[in-house]
Structures are given as structure tokens and as C-alpha cells.
Amino acid sequence: MKCSGCQTESKDLNYYTCSNSSCKDVYCSTCSKTPTMSTSRQKLWVCPSCCAKTKKGGDNTNTPIRGSNESSNLNVAPRNKPIAPPSQKNEENSGNELKELTGEVRRLTQLISSLKDKLDEATQSLSKCHVRLEELASSMVAADDRIWKLEIRDLELSELKSSVVLLNQQLNSQAQNHLKNEIEISGLPENTNENLNHTVLLISKKIGVELQDREIDWVTRVGPRRLPLSGENKSNFPRPVVVRLLRRSLRDQMIKAAKSRKNLNSSDFDIQGATLKVFLNERLTKENRLLFREARILSKEKNYAYCWINQGNIYVRQKEGKPAKHILCHEDLERVFGDINSKSANP
Known part of the structure; x- marks a missing residue:
């Protein structure tokens, strides 16, 4: 089949015939451009030559659509509507769009760069936090160990305090047991040349207890010496007198007898000085x-x-x-x- 448009022998099975009864030219699918048409339009298709005759009212055989047989240019295509060159306005719009796109790309690049910097900072901060958490974990382990040791130490200290209190009570009890033969006499006026042995014998006779000099181990005043107060017949309360007897039963007998004499005073024993009440008590630590x-x-x-x-x-x-x-x-x-x-x- 020879195409009337490109004047070449074509083996294309999809050829199309002009619908004009006086033409009946055959065109290949490339020259006719009918494959893009619907089936109904393909049946009414008119070749370019017939279209030219109809529009201009005469023969248009010298158009580039057909060409002579002696022409060497066989690649003749049907007449198409020329493509109009792009206007200056479209070029400006395209340039503006390109600039905007370039600006957007630049801003996105800067944003990505900023995000990358922030991500690096966050990574470094997380690394520091991780190191800090490890240090805190180590500190907590050390603190727990220290607290455990302190708790053990507190328990030991509590036990030691209890032991010290118990030992002090035992020592005090032993010291008090050592004083069980001693009597503390308070209220006896203190003089320079006093005879305390004689005074103790007078007190025992006054309260009705037979006491001999050989039954007295020793007699003394205890405590720091006190200076007398200024003024007539005024003095500090005298230091107590301590008597150690050889027998505890005799000490208990004297204390019991003294308690029955509630009005015992220093004037009963002819002792110089202010008249004071005299008390006999057990000596205490x-x-x-x-x-x-x-x-x-x-x-x-x-x-x-x-x-x-x-x-x-x-x-x-x-x-x-x-x-x-x-x-x-x-x-x-x-x-x-x-x-x-x-x-x-x-x-």
C-alpha cells in the first residue's frame, strides 16, 4: 500500500481512506493521525488535500502535503498548525517560578542544616546526660553503701551506749555498796579547832545509841571549804560530816534512832555557831x-x-x-x- 501523504510503501495494516467519494486516497496511520480519534470520527475522516480544496476553493496540489513524484523529500507530513513561540510574559512567569523554587530549595536546605545542627547538639546533650546518669548511679550505689554502713554504726553505737549505761549503773552500785558503812551528818556548824570524833560520840549518846571510839573508822568533813558570809551571826551552810563505822548494823541503828528525834539541832551538842537542824542520813554517791x-x-x-x-x-x-x-x-x-x-x- 502506497501512502498518499508520505509517498512510501507501507505495510501498516491500520490505513485509512478519505471519506470523500471523489478522492478515495489512502493514508497510513502516521500521516492521517486518526488513531487518536474516536471510531465515529474515523469514518468521517477527510484527507488533507480535500480539506485544502474545500477551504480555498481550488486545487491545492502544490502544497507540502502532496509534493511531486520527482521530489527527493519523501518525509512529508500533513500540515499542522504551527506552534506559536512562547511569549515574553510566559518566560517571565517561568523565570519567577524558577526563582521562587530556587528560594524554597535554599530555605529548605538551610532548615535541614539547622535541624542537623540541633540534632547534633541533642545527641551531644544526650551523651552528656548518659554520662551524668552513670555518675549518679555510681553515686547512689556509694550512698547506699555508706547508709548501710552508717546504719550498722548507729546500731553499734546504740549497743555501746546501752553497755555504757549498764556499766555506769554497775559502777555506781558498787560505789554505793562501798559507802554502806558511812553516815552523812549535815547541820553541824564548822569551827577551826573542832573535834569531830567527840561530836559524833555526843550525837550517838543524844539519840540513845551506845557508840565507842574504837567503832569509828574515821570522821571528816567533805566538799570544798565555804567562806562565811559578812554580818554578825551569819555563815554559809556548813559542810557535811562523814562518819565511817566498822559495823553496818551500828550505822543503821544510828540512822533509825535519828529519824525518831525530829527536833535534833546543833545547840543540843554545845557546838559554837548558828543553831541548825541536824540530820543523819545514809551517804550517797x-x-x-x-x-x-x-x-x-x-x-x-x-x-x-x-x-x-x-x-x-x-x-x-x-x-x-x-x-x-x-x-x-x-x-x-x-x-x-x-x-x-x-x-x-x-x-
């Missing part, structure tokens, strides 16, 4: 003396009827018929009298 003093103060505040000493031991009793309570330490005062820190009376 310093700890027991302070504890007994505090127990007497609390007994008055808490309305306890009795507070006394027996064989170096301190006892209190709320009233007649109630059991006696033994006071060994300050903890016993809290146990017996309750809260001893809120004392209303002054000692």
Missing part, C-alpha cells in the same frame, strides 16, 4: 545524790507522799497502801512520773 534530789522535787510536784532511801536505794510511793517504786536512773523517773521535762516548780 554523787549520781545517787543528784537522782534523789530530783526524785524529791518530782514527788512534791506530782503529789507523791513518800520519797526515801533504804540501803542506798531510792524509793517513792504515791500514797499509803500503794506499792513502792524503785528509782535506779533518770529513765525510771520518766517511767514513774511521766513527762519530767514540763516541770512547773523550780527546784
